[in-house]
Amino acid sequence: MSSTIKVLLAEDQSMVREALAALLGLEDDIEVVAQVARGDEVLPTAQQHDIDVALLDIEMPGCTGIEAAAQLHKALPAVKLVVLTTFGRPGYLRSAMEAGADAFLVKDAPAAQLAEAVRKVLAGERVIDPTLAAAALAEGANPLTDREREVLRAAADGSTNAELAAALHLSQGTVRNYLSTAIQKLAVRNRAEAVRIAREKGWL
Amino acid sequence: MSSTIKVLLAEDQSMVREALAALLGLEDDIEVVAQVARGDEVLPTAQQHDIDVALLDIEMPGCTGIEAAAQLHKALPAVKLVVLTTFGRPGYLRSAMEAGADAFLVKDAPAAQLAEAVRKVLAGERVIDPTLAAAALAEGANPLTDREREVLRAAADGSTNAELAAALHLSQGTVRNYLSTAIQKLAVRNRAEAVRIAREKGWL
DNA sequence: AGACCCGCATGACAGATGTCATGGGCAGAG
DNA sequence: CTCTGCCCATGACATCTGTCATGCGGGTCT
8 A cells, every 4th residue: 555556457459458558557656567468367477466456357368357356366365356348248247246356347438437446446445337236136147057058158159059069069959958948048039149148148 | 740640539438548548648749639439420520620640440339430431531531540440350451441541450469559550651651460461362352242241230130031031121032042142152051150250251 | 855956868840041943123344 | 235243032942940848867955
């Protein structure tokens, strides 16, 4: 708490990452002491930098920002976690909170909220968009089982049942059964819609 | 060329937009004189600001940065156009060039290239990632006809043939024929894959 | 132990989807 | 003017997909 707040910034797109660093650099009390472009570099980098706050994008190669948040929360519980994302998907918010995040920001919020969120989490506050929180609560938890999610995720690229069966070591009939139950749970008509809806909700 | 380069910045996500503005603000010779969050605000805003360069994100509500580029190119041909995008899709590059863009940057390029590109286009140079340019040339032009693209785009959300036929005022058989030819042109097995491939190439 | 949910499977059926042959109308290129 | 390509349509066919009934084994909760 002495002089400046030390921040680790994780975001895969260099231009965005460095731009966010420039933005935070304008604040006198905040200093970006490390930057990474991959989810799986977050924990190792955090361990050798003595940081106060980690700013994590969700969509990253290696592992997602949410998984990185969970790792940090376990290994370095003192570090505050701010999750940043392009998509305001309620399921993401829920997962982020379960992973121990202290703040959840969407990238189309005003830039001023970023520095503000960093200061607030360090003061022990939680920062969550109330509209998104309401949406997350309203739609309930992910209704899909692990297998259903797995099959749906594999089906997302347009694979045929036979390919899915081979890839997942299941019978074709089983693949169709899982997809069928997923389709019913999501109240849609076919796998393509199921994929779309599951994505929108952050359940995929 | 006098004192500073005047830039219009178009990008829908506030946080990213303001961060990019902060980044450009660090350069002594560049000044962001206007910011917009929608494609259809680009031209009107540009007309009342006397700008040198427009920095356009592709994915925006209202209209795409490529459409905005085409409008600017026609109405204010002196303004240099830098197109910025998350996705390095060859088809995007091709469309951007056809719309009169002077530079094409992907967001995972180093941040330093942004200011550099702004200066270069003003000096009359073109800035294009050579790898991407090669890819764009290698894969040729979009093989899909207008109708095929239209049907494929409409099918992307998981709509059924009947819904597509109704929405596009076509018969179901015609919808299936278009999808079938699109599927063959893209050398894939079903509409879902066709959608994915067309998206990846920037042909959708 | 019994009830219950999940994972996995099969078989049968209806409906959706992809392919193919075919043909008419219309525009632009040679 | 003919040729070609695109747009639109139909009908028939094979295959893929989604639904449903049913069953088995394993785990968990009471």
